[in-house]
Amino acid sequence: MKITKKQIKIYLPLFVTFALLLIVPLFFISCGKKEINLTSYNMELKYDDEKHLLNGSERVKYYNNSENAFKTLYFHLYPNAFREGAKNPVISQTHEKEGYPNGMSYGNIEIDSVKIEEEIPFTIEGEDENILAINLKEELFPSESVDLQIEFSVCLPNMNHRFGYGDSTINLGNFYPIVCVYDENVGFSQSLYHSNGDPFYSEVANYNVSIEFDSKFQIASTGDLISSENGENTIKNQYKERNVRDFCIVLSQKFSHVQGKVDDVVVNYYGYANDDNLDECLKTSIDAIKTFNDMIGKYPYNQISVVKSNFVYGGMEFPNLVLISDKIEEQSEYNYVIIHEIAHQWWYGVVGDDQYNHAWIDEGLAEYSTLLFFEKNESYNEKYPQLISAATKSYKLFEDVYKKINGQVDGRMDRAICDFDTEPEYTQCTYTKSVIMFDSVRELLGKNKFEKTMKKMYKDYKFKIITRAQLTANFEKFGTGAEKVIDSYLEGKVIIM
Ligand SMILES: [Zn+2]
Numbered sequence: 001m002k003i004t005k006k007q008i009k010i011y012l013p014l015f016v017t018f019a020l021l022l023i024v025p026l027f028f029i030s031c032g033k034k035e036i037n038l039t040s041y042n043m044e045l046k047y048d049d050e051k052h053l054l055n056g057s058e059r060v061k062y063y064n065n066s067e068n069a070f071k072t073l074y075f076h077l078y079p080n081a082f083r084e085g086a087k088n089p090v091i092s093q094t095h096e097k098e099g100y101p102n103g104m105s106y107g108n109i110e111i112d113s114v115k116i117e118e119e120i121p122f123t124i125e126g127e128d129e130n131i132l133a134i135n136l137k138e139e140l141f142p143s144e145s146v147d148l149q150i151e152f153s154v155c156l157p158n159m160n161h162r163f164g165y166g167d168s169t170i171n172l173g174n175f176y177p178i179v180c181v182y183d184e185n186v187g188f189s190q191s192l193y194h195s196n197g198d199p200f201y202s203e204v205a206n207y208n209v210s211i212e213f214d215s216k217f218q219i220a221s222t223g224d225l226i227s228s229e230n231g232e233n234t235i236k237n238q239y240k241e242r243n244v245r246d247f248c249i250v251l252s253q254k255f256s257h258v259q260g261k262v263d264d265v266v267v268n269y270y271g272y273a274n275d276d277n278l279d280e281c282l283k284t285s286i287d288a289i290k291t292f293n294d295m296i297g298k299y300p301y302n303q304i305s306v307v308k309s310n311f312v313y314g315g316m317e318f319p320n321l322v323l324i325s326d327k328i329e330e331q332s333e334y335n336y337v338i339i340h341e342i343a344h345q346w347w348y349g350v351v352g353d354d355q356y357n358h359a360w361i362d363e364g365l366a367e368y369s370t371l372l373f374f375e376k377n378e379s380y381n382e383k384y385p386q387l388i389s390a391a392t393k394s395y396k397l398f399e400d401v402y403k404k405i406n407g408q409v410d411g412r413m414d415r416a417i418c419d420f421d422t423e424p425e426y427t428q429c430t431y432t433k434s435v436i437m438f439d440s441v442r443e444l445l446g447k448n449k450f451e452k453t454m455k456k457m458y459k460d461y462k463f464k465i466i467t468r469a470q471l472t473a474n475f476e477k478f479g480t481g482a483e484k485v486i487d488s489y490l491e492g493k494v495i496i497m
Contacts, residue, residue, distance in 0.1 A: 037063035037145065038206050038243070039179055045211040047172075047251065052165050054154040058176055063145045066182050071139045073146070074188040075132040075177035077124065078200070079109035081193030082157045082164070087128040090161060091312060092195045092423045098327065099312040100159050107157035107164065111177070115149040127192045132177050150177055159312075160327075162248075166310030168272060168326060170217075172249040173318060178202055181354075181465075191356040196417040196426040197363070198316070201354050202245045204463045209247055212236040218255040220270050220305040222247045222320040241301065241320060243463045245352055248318035250307050262286045263293050266303040277331060281306065281324075284335045288342040291373050295451060296346045297458040304345065306338055317344030317366075335380065336370065343369040351461040358468055359426075360413045360490070364434025369454075371435060391435045395496050398428040411492030413437075414468060429492075436496060437489040444480045453477070 042059040062073060081090050084106040091099040114122045114134055123133045132150075140146055154175050160166045162173035180188040181201050193199050207223060215235045223239030241247070254272040260282050261267065267289060269282040285306045293299055301320055309323040315337040316323040322341035328334045347365035348355065355362055374382035402409040402425070410421075413429045420426035442450040457466065457474050468490070476483035488494045 035143075036065050037143075038204060039063060040206040040208070041176070041178075041247070042208045043176060043210070043247075045209065045249075047170070047211065047213040049170075049214050049217075052156040052158070052170075054156065054172065054175060056152045056154065056176055058150045058152065060148045060150065060177075060179065061145055062140075062148065062179055064140045064142055064182075066184055067142055068184060069139045069141045070182075071136050073134045073136055073140070073148070074180040074190060075134070075150075076174075076180055076190075076200075077109050077111075077126075077130055077132050077177060078174040078193060079107055079154050079163060080124075080129045082107035082159075082161075083129070086193075088193055088418075089195050090193060091159075094423065095312050099161060101166075102158055105158035105164075107155045109152055109154045109175070109177070112151040112153060113149075114151075116146060126190050130192055131180070131190050152177060160310040161312055162316045162323060168252055168254045169307070169309040170251040171309055171311065171323065172251070173316065173323070174200060174246070174248075176247070178246070179205075189354070189356070191416070192418070194356075194418045196420055196423060197359045197430065198348075198355050199417055200246070201356050202352075203465070204243045204245050204352065206242045207244060207247050208238070208240050209249075210236060210238045211249060213251055216253055217251040218253070218257065218270070219249065219251055220255070220268065220307045220321060221249045222318060224302050243300070244319035245349060246318050248321045248323075250309060250321070250323070252309075258282045260286050262290050263298070265289055265293075265299050265301070268303065268305040270305060270307045272308055272326070275308075277334075280331065281308075281334070281338060284338045285342060287377055288339045288373060291376055292343060292346055292369065295372060295376070296369070296454050297350075297462075299345060300350060300462070304342070306342070315341040317341045317348055319345070319349050332380075332382075336382075339373050340366055340370045343367075343373070346458060350463060351458055352463075352465045353467075354465065355417075357416045358414055359417050360430045360434050361466065361468065361471060363430045364413075364438060365454075367431045368435050368438040371439075388435065388439050391432045392496060395428055395432045395436060398424060398432070399496070409492075411494075412490065413492070414490040433489065433496070437486065437494075440485055440489070441475055441482050444482050444485060445475065445478055449478050449480075 040061045044057045046055045111132055113119055125131050125133050136146055157164045162171050163175055164171055180190055181203055182188050189201050212234050215233050221239050223241035226238040226240050229236045255270045256273045258269050258278045267285050269285055271278045289299055305321045307323055308326050311323045311325045314325050324337050343366040348362035353361035371384055371387050374380050375384040399409045413433055453474050472483045472486045
């Protein structure tokens, strides 16, 4: 309905009545429109290199942005997945040797105390001691906030993972208690750690983090460096970042650091001393930021660090920081991983998703954006049509092998990471098939509309969570039948030829 000037004259008396009956309440509704306040984490950390222990003090201001009231607040305790006797291995059997080069090793997190003004009781629960449950003194109503102080200590395993210390780097990923995402329909997401994919799901928050560490180390971290103090054999750095889903820190004695700038973003590459590819890795990182800025939308932070690390898989994304495995020998493969992990800054970092239950969203978009990077940057000598045909061949081979072994293939993409039976099934359905799917969608929409859709999704879901329905609805906007195509891929109904 559209109201013209003439209609306003005729309906003026009615209009005034409506103003009282309708507009006044509307005014209150609009005044009452919920403002989203972000959770903030203020952490003080101290790393003891001899004991591989991280002592932490975390002040969390949590806002209830939901429509419901609740009395218990839940936090993930990811390091407990690394403890002896944990239910799920943190690494698949095929990667166990590379993951634990010095034999099995364990880590964990201990919660020393929780305070809301004064010390309050807490419990460690969940399926596998993976959840910290804090009984708030009173119900937390919508738009209210609570201030908590959590003291914790973290023991790192000796392993080449996102959380652990290896020969070259100490990777502090997913090390602190982080609030579980609350959903009005399902409550707090409390998923258990799994070796498949990235078993994490979080909302954006604001961070202030200080870490004290031995001055023999160099550091790469999420966030802008605010201050750095030298103590006796120690360094204490303070970082700050807004609107990030997580916070990661890497320490190393081997780092060799180069820096560049593109579109006002400072790009750091941390390789190892004596590496002869520092400049090339920095250039790849800069090219990726530039390409995705133009293709999807502007990277909204001041800096990014691309960090070589003892990490068992190819790479891992965190906000402002990505890990690239030092096990990768070929430069072209190393570049590929840099580009994929940087693409995650857009898909996972800025536009978030439930990575546990719908991993194809961020992995699929990051992997497909990587292929689009190569299409736009010919000097990398990776041809888009060849990459698509390689993905198709790879998926068909997977299908053939699985049909021979199991008699059938489960090609459903939209499953929780714990519902994939094997690592190849997870990677083929989540990465390879996603690439084929997005290529089919682009065939339908054409290049321009496809990129327009990516730009729109980035703008509309910036710092939010995108769901399957929202993603498909975005691609369906042009009425080309994209939704049907996506659904049939996700449900495993498409025959890949
Ligand atoms: Zn990825």
